[in-house]
Amino acid sequence: xxxxxxxxxxxxxxxxxxxxxxxxxxxxxxxxxxxxxxxxxxxxxxxxxxxxxxxxxxxxxxxxxxxxxxxxxxxxxxxxxxxxxxxxxxxxxxxxxxxxxxxxxxxxxxxxxxxxxxxxxxxxxxxxxxxxxxxxxxxxxxxxxxxxxxxxxxxxxxxxxxxxxxxxxxxxxxxxxxxxxxxxxxxx
Numbered sequence: 260x261x262x263x264x265x266x267x268x269x270x271x272x273x274x275x276x277x278x279x280x281x282x283x284x285x286x287x288x289x290x291x292x293x294x295x296x297x298x299x300x301x302x303x304x305x306x307x308x309x310x311x312x313x314x315x316x317x318x319x320x321x322x323x324x325x326x327x328x329x330x331x332x333x334x335x336x337x338x339x340x341x342x343x344x345x346x347x348x349x350x351x352x353x354x355x356x357x358x359x360x361x362x363x364x365x366x367x368x369x370x371x372x373x374x375x376x377x378x379x380x381x382x383x384x385x386x387x388x389x390x391x392x393x394x395x396x397x398x399x400x401x402x403x404x405x406x407x408x409x410x411x412x413x414x415x416x417x418x419x420x421x422x423x424x425x426x427x428x429x430x431x432x433x434x435x436x437x438x439x440x441x442x443x444x445x446x447x
Contacts, residue, residue: 270299310365
């Protein structure tokens with residue numbers, strides 16, 4: 260298994276991983292899966308500024324992870340939002356950890372200081388959402404920093420949203436300049 264940067268041609272395989280989450284879970288609040296063209300656009304949009312990684316075994320993509328801007332304004336440049344998706348049948352086997360660790364390493368190369376994860380959490384577990392994402396992030400050193408009750412409605416249920424955060428480096432009065440991902444040396 261290896262982690263590598265995603266390419267536009269991976270869009271169809273990435274979409275096949277994401278679609279079941281859209282159609283069958285409240286992990287994402289999208290109601291309709293994106294088209295292949297939209298997924299390819301999402302990959303392309305992130306690649307210059309942020310890492311978009313895939314976990315691959317042979318020719319098979321098992322999962323993907325990417326960073327997005329936490330907010331668009333310049334003062335937020337040292338923070339980014341994480342997203343991770345695995346094929347449904349391989350969750351709980353350490354592959355999410357591999358992807359998150361690779362994503363964090365690439366973030367450090369960029370001089371990012373804070374990573375945030377926006378996570379849907381159930382008030383009561385349903386077939387659409389468990390508490391596993393929160394538990395996973397907690398094990399990886401993320402701390403809960405915000406809780407928004409009943410923020411998303413999907414499948415006839417209201418779901419809470421929490422923000423979890425991991426600090427990667429010291430927040431000094433003179434932080435190192437951000438190196439956008441397209442300019443990072445020795446990237447995955």
